[in-house]
Amino acid sequence: MLRPTLTIDLGAIAANWTALNRLGSVETGAVVKADAYGLGIAPVARALATAGARTFFVATLDEAVALRSVIGQAPVIYVFSGYMPGAGPAVKQAGLRPLLNSPEQVAAYRAAHPGAPCGLQLDSGMNRLGLEAEDLAALDLTGMELSLVMSHLACADAPEHPQNAAQRSAFEQMTAGLPGIPRSLAATGGALLGPSYHFDMTRPGVGLFGGAPFTAARPVVQLEIPVIQTRTVRRGESVGYGAAWVAERDSRVATLAVGYADGLIRAMSGGVSLFAGDRRCPAIGRISMDLLAADVTDLPTAPDSLFLLNDLQGVDDLADAAGTIGYEILTSLGARYERVYIAG
Numbered sequence: 001m002l003r004p005t006l007t008i009d010l011g012a013i014a015a016n017w018t019a020l021n022r023l024g025s026v027e028t029g030a031v032v033k034a035d036a037y038g039l040g041i042a043p044v045a046r047a048l049a050t051a052g053a054r055t056f057f058v059a060t061l062d063e064a065v066a067l068r069s070v071i072g073q074a075p076v077i078y079v080f081s082g083y084m085p086g087a088g089p090a091v092k093q094a095g096l097r098p099l100l101n102s103p104e105q106v107a108a109y110r111a112a113h114p115g116a117p118c119g120l121q122l123d124s125g126m127n128r129l130g131l132e133a134e135d136l137a138a139l140d141l142t143g144m145e146l147s148l149v150m151s152h153l154a155c156a157d158a159p160e161h162p163q164n165a166a167q168r169s170a171f172e173q174m175t176a177g178l179p180g181i182p183r184s185l186a187a188t189g190g191a192l193l194g195p196s197y198h199f200d201m202t203r204p205g206v207g208l209f210g211g212a213p214f215t216a217a218r219p220v221v222q223l224e225i226p227v228i229q230t231r232t233v234r235r236g237e238s239v240g241y242g243a244a245w246v247a248e249r250d251s252r253v254a255t256l257a258v259g260y261a262d263g264l265i266r267a268m269s270g271g272v273s274l275f276a277g278d279r280r281c282p283a284i285g286r287i288s289m290d291l292l293a294a295d296v297t298d299l300p301t302a303p304d305s306l307f308l309l310n311d312l313q314g315v316d317d318l319a320d321a322a323g324t325i326g327y328e329i330l331t332s333l334g335a336r337y338e339r340v341y342i343a344g
């Protein structure tokens, strides 16, 4: 093979959305920010729409405009960053709904887009984005077409954390004065906390793409990497920068065409494996910018390619080895990979 190939299973993404949708009886949106967590917004959003998603969320105006152009006019698109200066023409043209998160954004949107639908983002305790209770109380919302009021949980991946229930009751209190406006609090982690966190809409992201905390998700990505060469390394010789790996036996070492410039975080060096089918070949030495070494001594023949992501080693396994989270592994997946979409 010529280049590393990332195979993205759109059928698995659709199945994961459906499984998350079945957790409750409310609408399930889909978060496709950051190019659908690095997997490609156009094919991913189309697959989600076909599966039944009608409401999408992105982080930025540019992402929202790109999404509108691939998904048609029908789906609702919300923008987490709200209404930033200069956003007006694109918001109008693409029919976007900003999630307004400060009194200034509310005033600016109201003045420029009278009667146009939008959402409100409340701060229920994360202190990242959103209106505080006193901001909300002071707002004049007459004449505004509010289609959603939302907030975000800081600790939903830790079900026992007391902040989950505290944020839920803060959200309930803050929204008590906004009757009839649909409410949303839960991302993937919150959806898994149970129906009392679902309100009127959940908005999962990472779970759609097979990441924790949705441990029952179907795996979505496979990464196959070509072997550039296989060499013999004698007992006592070293491999790679810093001579960090030393052969304890005469070995066969495969050098693969992928490195930290492709998002393989250098800190995961030595903590992951490459796979030939289900046979595990330890990654050895330090990850270079464009190269990675694997010990293939125990394979019967020299491989032409090996897998770094498959059903046996997923994004969260790489994340554990790198001391990070699956989200960062997904959104770091390299621009040099060929992306191939399958229907699963």
Ligand SMILES: *Cc1c(COP(=O)(O)O)cnc(C)c1O
Residues within 6 Å of the ligand: 031, 033, 080, 151, 152, 186, 187, 188, 189, 203, 204, 205, 206, 207
């Ligand atoms: C990213 C994000 C989500 C989706 O979160 P996941 O943990 O990926 O499911 C939902 N809501 C907001 C506000 C977000 O920023």
